[in-house]
Amino acid sequence: MKLFGYELPQMSSLILWGLLWEIVGRLEVTFFIPALSDIFVTLLEISTTKVFLTALSETGYAFLLGTVSAIVIGIPLGILMGKNRLVDELLLPWVNIFLSAPLTALVPVLMVLFGFGLQAIVITTALFAIWIIVLNARAGVMQINRSLVEMAHSFGATPKDAFFKIYFWAALPEILGGVRIGFIRAVKGVIIGQLLISIVGFGALFELYSSNFLMKHFWAVLIVLFSLAFILAEILAYLEKRVSYYASRRAA
Amino acid sequence: MLSRSNLLKLLSAFFVFGAWEVAGRIPVSFAFPTFLESMTALSILIWDGTLFTAYGETLRPLVVGILISGFLGIGIGLFIGLNRKLDWLVSPIFVVMQTAPLAALIPLLVMAYGIGLTSKVFVVCIMAMPVIALNTGGAVRNTPASIKEMGLSFLGTRSDIVLKIVLPAASPVIFAGLRLGISAGFIGAILAELKITPTGVGDIITYSRSIADYPSMYAAIFSIIVLAVVFLNLLEKLERILFGGLNRGYASE
Amino acid sequence: MSETKQISENAVEVRNVFKNYGDVEALRDLTLQFPKGQLTSLLGPSGCGKTTLLKIIAGLIPATSGEVLVNGKPVTGPGPDRAFVFQDFALLPWATVLRNVAFGLELRGVPKPQREEIAVKYIKDVGLSGFEQSYPHELSGGMRQRVGLARALSVDAQVLLMDEPFSAVDEQTRRKFQEDLLSLVQNENKTFLFVTHSIEEAVYVSDQIAILLPRPSRVSEIIRPTGFRNKDKDSIRRDAEYLDIVDKIWASLRTYVE
Ligand SMILES: Nc1ncnc2c1ncn2[C@@H]1O[C@H](COP(=O)(O)OP(=O)(O)OP(=O)(O)O)[C@@H](O)[C@H]1O
Ligand SMILES: [Mg+2]
Numbered sequence: 235m236k237l238f239g240y241e242l243p244q245m246s247s248l249i250l251w252g253l254l255w256e257i258v259g260r261l262e263v264t265f266f267i268p269a270l271s272d273i274f275v276t277l278l279e280i281s282t283t284k285v286f287l288t289a290l291s292e293t294g295y296a297f298l299l300g301t302v303s304a305i306v307i308g309i310p311l312g313i314l315m316g317k318n319r320l321v322d323e324l325l326l327p328w329v330n331i332f333l334s335a336p337l338t339a340l341v342p343v344l345m346v347l348f349g350f351g352l353q354a355i356v357i358t359t360a361l362f363a364i365w366i367i368v369l370n371a372r373a374g375v376m377q378i379n380r381s382l383v384e385m386a387h388s389f390g391a392t393p394k395d396a397f398f399k400i401y402f403w404a405a406l407p408e409i410l411g412g413v414r415i416g417f418i419r420a421v422k423g424v425i426i427g428q429l430l431i432s433i434v435g436f437g438a439l440f441e442l443y444s445s446n447f448l449m450k451h452f453w454a455v456l457i458v459l460f461s462l463a464f465i466l467a468e469i470l471a472y473l474e475k476r477v478s479y480y481a482s483r484r485a486a
Numbered sequence: 487m488l489s490r491s492n493l494l495k496l497l498s499a500f501f502v503f504g505a506w507e508v509a510g511r512i513p514v515s516f517a518f519p520t521f522l523e524s525m526t527a528l529s530i531l532i533w534d535g536t537l538f539t540a541y542g543e544t545l546r547p548l549v550v551g552i553l554i555s556g557f558l559g560i561g562i563g564l565f566i567g568l569n570r571k572l573d574w575l576v577s578p579i580f581v582v583m584q585t586a587p588l589a590a591l592i593p594l595l596v597m598a599y600g601i602g603l604t605s606k607v608f609v610v611c612i613m614a615m616p617v618i619a620l621n622t623g624g625a626v627r628n629t630p631a632s633i634k635e636m637g638l639s640f641l642g643t644r645s646d647i648v649l650k651i652v653l654p655a656a657s658p659v660i661f662a663g664l665r666l667g668i669s670a671g672f673i674g675a676i677l678a679e680l681k682i683t684p685t686g687v688g689d690i691i692t693y694s695r696s697i698a699d700y701p702s703m704y705a706a707i708f709s710i711i712v713l714a715v716v717f718l719n720l721l722e723k724l725e726r727i728l729f730g731g732l733n734r735g736y737a738s739e
Numbered sequence: 740m741s742e743t744k745q746i747s748e749n750a751v752e753v754r755n756v757f758k759n760y761g762d763v764e765a766l767r768d769l770t771l772q773f774p775k776g777q778l779t780s781l782l783g784p785s786g787c788g789k790t791t792l793l794k795i796i797a798g799l800i801p802a803t804s805g806e807v808l809v810n811g812k813p814v815t816g817p818g819p820d821r822a823f824v825f826q827d828f829a830l831l832p833w834a835t836v837l838r839n840v841a842f843g844l845e846l847r848g849v850p851k852p853q854r855e856e857i858a859v860k861y862i863k864d865v866g867l868s869g870f871e872q873s874y875p876h877e878l879s880g881g882m883r884q885r886v887g888l889a890r891a892l893s894v895d896a897q898v899l900l901m902d903e904p905f906s907a908v909d910e911q912t913r914r915k916f917q918e919d920l921l922s923l924v925q926n927e928n929k930t931f932l933f934v935t936h937s938i939e940e941a942v943y944v945s946d947q948i949a950i951l952l953p954r955p956s957r958v959s960e961i962i963r964p965t966g967f968r969n970k971d972k973d974s975i976r977r978d979a980e981y982l983d984i985v986d987k988i989w990a991s992l993r994t995y996v997e
Contacts, residue, residue: 245578266598323494328502334718335711336672342680342691343707346517346700418585425587426673430680436590444593452594460586467585636829639797639817640843640894650846654833 268450277454285439286455292435296352297424300359304416308364309409312371313401322372329372333365337423341430351434355427362423363416370412374405407478414470421463519701528705536690537709543686544710547603548675551610552668559615559667560660563622567629567656568648577623583616592681606678613674614667621663625656658729665721672714749808750775750898750930751796756805758791765791767955769805773898773947778924778931780941782988783951789934790826792956793900796932797823809898819847822896824904826934828887830875836862837871839886843894854893861889866912881908898930905940913940918972920944938988942981950991960991 252270259269280286315322315329341358348354378401386400402409428437436455443452488496503521510520519527531537566573592609599605629652637647679688687706694702751773758766765788773779781789794800796807798816807814809821822843830839837855838845840862844854862871865885875883884907891899905913921944924931935941941948942964950960967978975981 242574244574245581247575248578248582250575251579266594320494323491324498324501327495327498331711331715334669334715336669336676336714338673338676338680339691339707339710342695342703346695346703347515421585422587422589426589426677429589429592429677440590440593444597447597456590456594459590460582463586464582630829632825632827632829633831635794635799636823636825637846639799639821639823640846640890641817641819642846646846650842651831654831 266449268453273450273453273457276450277457280451280454281458285442289436289439289455290458292352293424293428296355296427296435297359297420299356300424301363301417301420303356304360304363304367304420305413307360308367308412308416309371309402312368312409312412313375313397313405315368316372316375316378316405317401326372329365329368332361333369337361338426338430341427344427345431350431354431355424355434358427359420359423362426363420366419367409367412367416370408370415371405374408374412375401377408378404407474410470410474410477414467414474417470418463418467421466425459517698517700519704523701524704524708527699527701528709531690531702531705531709537687537706540686540690540706541713544675544679544688545686547606547610547678548671550603551607551674552614552671554607555611555615555618555667555671556664558611559618559663560622563619563660563663564626564648564653566619566623567626568652573623573627577620580616580619580623583612584620588612589677592677596682601683605682606675609678609682610671610674613677614671617670618660618663618667621666622656622660625659625663626652628659629655658725661725661729665718665725668721669714669718672710676710748774750810751932752808753792753796754806754808756792756795756807757803758788758795758800759803764955766795766802767957769957771949771958771961773930773932775930776924776928777946778920778933778944779947779949780945781932781934781949781951782936782938782941782992783956784953784992785936787951787953788956789951790902793823793902793932793934796898797821797900799823819894820896821898821900822891822894824887824891824899824901826902826906828875828883830883830886832875835872835874836867836878836886839875840889840893843890847894857893858889861893862886864892865889881912884908896929898932900932902934903936904933906936917944921972938985938992939976942984942988943975948984948988950988962988 255267256270258264259267259272311325315325337358340361341354344354344357348357382400382404383396386396391399425436428435429440431437432441436459439455440452442448443455506521510518510523513520528537562576566576589609591612592605595605595608599608633651633655634647637651642650676688679685680691684692687710690706691703694700694706749772753769753771753773756766756769757764769792771779781792783789791800795802796809796814798814798818798821809818831842834842837858841849841854841858844857845851849857859871862868865888867882867885867889870878870882875886878886884904888901888904891901905916908916917940920931920933923929924944924946933941933944945964946968948962948964949958950962951957952959962984964980964984966980967975970978
């Protein structure tokens with residue numbers, strides 16, 4: 235939008251909403267919405283407490299393990315499906331099912347199988363992320379120029395060479411697109427996992443704050459979480475744009 | 487005769503369920519029933535009607551939430567798409583909502599609205615609405631300028647242009663957004679039942695877990711996943727029937 | 740010629756029109772008259788602003804400065820006196836040919852049975868009978884263009900703004916359309932503004948040809964073929980004046996191509 239002929243940045247309206255929040259908070263309309271400035275003060279206070287740092291590191295750790303395993307399993311699986319018709323036909327229905335299935339329902343199973351701890355959360359996170367990664371890697375491989383593959387064969391590339399030097403790079407833009415969406419889903423997965431298991435990470439913190447009605451603390455944690463998720467998504471979108479630039483030149 | 491792809495689908499299902507059965511028989515864990523045990527439990531749940539009562543309970547917040555998010559989301563999306571100022575003002579909220587783990591709001595919703603239907607409907611709404619609103623907004627914004635100009639030049643009023651040009655042009659994407667919203671709504675509905683108060687299918691899951699009746703627990707989870715997947719696939723089919731011809735592009739070259 | 744007479748003779752008058760798109764200067768001080776009941780062609784290099792000029796006359800986009808009069812009244816927006824044939828057809832992909840052709844009338848509030856009757860007539864006129872229930876994606880480019888043409892004809896506007904209306908039809912159909920257009924100009928008391936890239940086509944159908952310069956666009960020359968207008972349609976293409984004018988226009992345009 236333009237104001238006085240000056241183009242306002244895209245997300246700048248959030249400042250306006252923040253102001254509105256501050257006003258509603260100051261007017262003490264409801265107990266559930268404390269003033270934004272108070273929340274930030276609280277945020278500074280708790281950001282050095284041990285519970286907060288533990289929650290942050292536990293969540294970060296689970297998120298990292300979950301996404302890394304989703305990537306390490308998902309990309310090669312997707313590439314394999316893109317290359318091999320039989321594997322593709324056997325697995326694609328399942329990938330599609332799990333892509334649209336409400337995976338939340340599987341968390342109780344993971345809890346009884348893997349215990350009420352880190353392991354179950356990591357698997358939840360990976361389950362949320364992996365399917366879209368597989369699907370995108372598959373799509374990326376399937377659109378690869380046939381002549382590129384034939385060129386590699388004609389120069390005598392080994393299957394391993396072909397895999398790492400051709401398929402991976404040629405499908406990279408699509409793969410990254412999948413990884414980006416996978417990460418966004420993983421953020422949701424790690425939080426849902428922690429909420430349901432609720433004795434680790436932010437799940438435990440939410441329990442602590444909400445049972446003691448510490449509104450400012452609660453919102454402070456929410457803001458940290460939402461900002462981290464948003465920043466992560468933006469960074470990945472930026473990376474993806476850089477790579478699609480390379481991809482459009484690749485096509486030329 | 488079975489086609490190759492259907493044959494492979496059957497084969498693949500056979501492998502997966504077979505692996506489940508074998509893993510259950512070893513057993514890999516005391517909490518891992520076999521496929522057949524789970525299916526028996528499922529047929530019992532269906533037979534004695536438990537499952538139907540449970541779904542009546544589970545689907546209520548889902549349906550109400552989806553209806554609310556559908557109306558509000560499409561309405562807001564329409565305004566976002568038509569008005570640049572509103573777009574600037576409102577879109578960022580939905581963008582943040584779409585990337586953020588909104589599930590974290592649940593404890594707050596419970597504090598504010600208790601553990602009843604309202605909270606659960608809210609959970610479904612916050613999960614489903616962003617994707618519906620953003621898709622509608624994008625689709626409306628991307629209506630080809632040339633057919634809007636055509637409407638203007640033939641003296642269409644603003645409401646003519648919105649109702650007869652913009653909405654039909656945007657409807658395939660709006661519908662797809664609705665489908666994604668419903669998919670997110672399922673996640674919300676189940677999350678609400680598992681986190682807020684165990685009712686419906688969530689109750690079967692939680693209760694059978696507490697008494698270590700794992701086959702029933704697996705059966706309930708199996709049923710909800712099948713229900714969601716089948717429903718969403720039907721929606722996708724419907725989408726293709728309704729808008730299939732449109733995909734071949736706007737009539738311009 | 741007195742002032743009043745001139746107003747009544749010109750269906751459309753463009754006076755000192757400027758149009759800028761941001762930093763791009765599309766039209767600069769363009770002045771041009773379109774006599775009533777005649778066909779005027781706009782001929783000029785691609786991107787010189789022909790579509791822009793037509794859209795300003797249609798009232799779809801405002802001029803940066805200057806004035807456009809239609810029947811002596813300044814243009815402030817689209818009006819029932821003008822109908823547009825779009826370069827990219829602008830058809831509704833979800834509507835049948837019948838509804839697309841009747842769409843102009845639909846927006847004017849004509850009841851369904853009447854507007855469909857009118858639409859059927861014009862669908863027949865453009866040679867699409869039998870395709871009433873087809874959808875645009877089932878038609879060829881040329882057929883789509885004819886749908887856009889029928890839609891513009893069916894609202895019975897005094898001024899027809901045609902942006903390359905024959906660009907996507909095949910050569911045979913194109914020739915047939917050119918002949919039809921000539922009869923249309925003769926029989927109906929309508930004013931035609933006609934954009935084309937084909938010199939031959941412009942000379943063949945026009946009472947007046949305006950040659951536009953590359954951006955920023957002004958009128959460089961106005962040519963009025965006179966001698967062969969009343970001749971038999973078939974002999975025009977062999978007429979000496981016709982051939983002379985074609986050569987002359989090419990000579991003045993080729994400097995911009997080179
Ligand atoms: N909406 C717009 N925004 C910015 N520039 C525009 C816009 N529309 C047209 N232009 C520019 O104005 C100039 C004239 O465009 P216009 O479409 O009128 O050309 P034209 O003569 O119809 O060309 P063609 O014969 O290829 O159809 C072009 O250089 C184009 O780039
Ligand atoms: Mg043009």
